[in-house]
Amino acid sequence: xxxxxxxxxxxxxxxxxxxxxxxxxxxxxxxxxxxxxxxxxxxxxxxxxxxxxxxxxxxxxxxxxxxxxxxxxxxxxxxxxxxxxxxxxxxxxxxxxxxxxxxxxxxxxxxxxxxxxxxxxxxxxxxxxxxxxxxxxxxxxxxxxxxxxxxxxxxxxxxxxxxxxxxxxxxxxxxxxxxxxxxxxxxxxxxxxxxxxxxxxxxxxxxxxxxxxxxxxxxxxxxxxxxxxx
Ligand SMILES: *Cc1c(COP(=O)(O)O)cnc(C)c1O
Numbered sequence: 001x002x003x004x005x006x007x008x009x010x011x012x013x014x015x016x017x018x019x020x021x022x023x024x025x026x027x028x029x030x031x032x033x034x035x036x037x038x039x040x041x042x043x044x045x046x047x048x049x050x051x052x053x054x055x056x057x058x059x060x061x062x063x064x065x066x067x068x069x070x071x072x073x074x075x076x077x078x079x080x081x082x083x084x085x086x087x088x089x090x091x092x093x094x095x096x097x098x099x100x101x102x103x104x105x106x107x108x109x110x111x112x113x114x115x116x117x118x119x120x121x122x123x124x125x126x127x128x129x130x131x132x133x134x135x136x137x138x139x140x141x142x143x144x145x146x147x148x149x150x151x152x153x154x155x156x157x158x159x160x161x162x163x164x165x166x167x168x169x170x171x172x173x174x175x176x177x178x179x180x181x182x183x184x185x186x187x188x189x190x191x192x193x194x195x196x197x198x199x200x201x202x203x204x205x206x207x208x209x210x211x212x213x214x215x216x217x218x219x220x221x222x223x224x225x226x227x228x229x230x
Contacts, residue, residue, distance in 0.1 A: 002044075002226055003037075003041055003044035003045055003048070003223065003224055004044045004045070004047045004048040005048065006048075006222065006223050006224070006228075007032060007044075007045045007048030007049065007050050007223050008048045008049065010030065010219055010222050010223055011030055011048070011049060011050075013207075014028060014030055014206070014210070014217070017207050017210050017211070018210060021210065021211045023210065027215055028210060028214060028215060028216070028217060029052055029215065029216045029217070030050070030052065030217055030219060031052045031053065031054040031074050031076075031199075031216060031217065031218045031219065032045045032050045032052065032053050032054065032219060032220075032223050032224070033053070033054040033055075033056075033076065033202075033218050033219060033220035033223075033224075034053050034054065034055060034060075034064065034220075034224060035054065035055050035056050035057065035060060035076075035077075035220060036220060036221075036224055036225070037224045039063055039064050039067050039068075041224065042064055042067070042068055042071075043068075045223060045224075046068065046071065050071070050223075051070075051071050051072060052071065052072045052074060053068070053071055053072070053073055053074065054073075054074040054075075054076045054095075054218050054220075055073065055074070055075060055076065055077065056075070056076050056077025056078070057077055058075075058077075058080075058083040058086045058087050061073050061075055061087060061090045061091065062086055062090055065090035072092040072093070073090050073091055073092060074091065074092065074093045074094075074095060074216075074218075075087050075090075075091040075093070075094045075095065075096065076095045076096055076158075076218055077096060078096065078132060079094065079096055079097060079099070079102055081101070081102060081105055084102060084105045084106055084109050085105075085109045085112070087109075088106060088109035088110055088112075088113055088115075088117055089109075089113045089115075091117070092118065093118045093119070093120065093155065093216075094106070094117065094118070094119045094120070095119075095120045095122065095158040095199050095216075095218075096120070096122045096132065096158060097119045097120065097121055097122060097146070098121060098122040098123075098124075098132055098133045098134045098142070100142060100145055103145055103146055103149055103152065104149070106119065106149075106151075106152055107149040107150065107151045107152050108151075110151035110152065111150075111151045115151070116150075116151050116152065116153050117151060117152050117153070118153050118155050119146065119152055119153070119154055119155065120154075120155055120156050120157055120158040120197060120199050121133075121134060121139065121142055121143060121146065121154065121156075121157055121158070122134070122157075122158045122159065122160075123135075123136060123139055123157050123158070123159050123176060123179060124159070125159045125161075125172045125175040125176050125179070126159075126161065126162045126168070126172045128162055131160055131162075133158075133159065133160075136175070136179055139157075139179060139183065140183065140186065140188055143183055143188060143189070143195075144188055147189060147190060147193065154195065155195065155196060155197045156180060156195045156196055156197025156198055156199065156215070157176055157179060157180050157195065157197070157198060157199070158176075158198075158199035158200065158216075159172060159173070159175075159176045159199075159200050160200075160202070161173060161200070161201075161202075161205055161209075163204070166204075166205060166208055169204075169205040169208060169209075170205075170208045170211075170212060172200075173198075173200045173201070173205075173208060173209045173212035173213070173214065174212050176198055176200055176212075177198055177212055177213040180195050180198060183195055196215065197215045197216055198213055198214050198215050198216070199214070199215070199216040199217075199218065200212070200214045200216075200217070201214045201217040201218065201219075202217070202218055202219065202220065203219055203220060203221045203222040203228060206219060206222075
C-alpha cells in the first residue's frame with residue numbers, strides 16, 4: 001500500500017534528520033494528519049507504524065477515534081465553542097487553543113470526561129493576518145489564564161509557518177522556540193511547571209522545524225497524498 005510505505009519513508013527521514021542535527025528521534029512525535037482521507041486509509045498508516053493522528057474537524061476526529069481508539073488523536077483545527085464537548089473526549093492533545101473564552105469550556109468538558117485535557121497554545125508568530133493564534137504579546141496572559149484551570153494541562157506551543165520560503169519558516173519556528181524559552185524563564189508558570197512541547201512543521205517544512213527544536217511535527221500530504229510520494 002502506498003500510504004504504508006510513505007509513512008515508513010517519512011518516519012525514516014525523521015530519524016535521519018534527528019540524527020544529523022544531534023537529536024534523539026524519540027523526542028519528536030510524528031503526527032500523521034489524516035484529515036484528507038477516509039477512515040479506512042488510517043489502517044494503512046497504522047500498518048506502517050503510525051500511532052498518532054491529527055484531524056481538524058470534530059466529526060472526523062469522533063469517527064476515526066471511535067474506529068481506532070488505541071491510537072492517539074490530536075485535534076489541530078479551528079476550535080469552535082459549541083464543539084468543545086465533542087472534541088475533548090477524543091483528543092489526547094488539542095494543538096490549536098488561542099481564545100481565552102474557550103478555556104473554561106475545555107476545563108468543564110474535561111471534568112465531565114474525567115480527564116485532564118492536554119493543550120497547546122497556538123501562536124501567530126509570523127503575524128500573517130490569515131493565521132490563527134495569539135500574538136507573542138498576548139501569550140503570557142493566555143498562559144497565565146490557562147494554567148489556572150484544574151482540568152487543563154498546558155504542554156507547550158504550536159504554530160503554522162507562512163508557505164513559500166523555507167527561510168521565513170525557519171525564522172517562525174525559531175521564534176516559537178524562543179517564546180517557549182522566555183515563558184519558562186519568566187516565572188509566570190506555577191512552581192515546578194514548564195512548557196516542553198513545540199508543535200511545528202508540516203510536509204513542506206518539517207526538516208527545518210526539527211532543526212529548530214520541534215517536538216511534534218504534523219505531516220499530512222507527505223504520508224497520505226500519492227502526488228507527494230518520492
Ligand atoms: C493540514 C494541516 C497539517 C498538515 O499539512 P500538510 O502540508 O499536508 O503536511 C498540519 N497542521 C495543520 C494545522 C493542518 O491543518
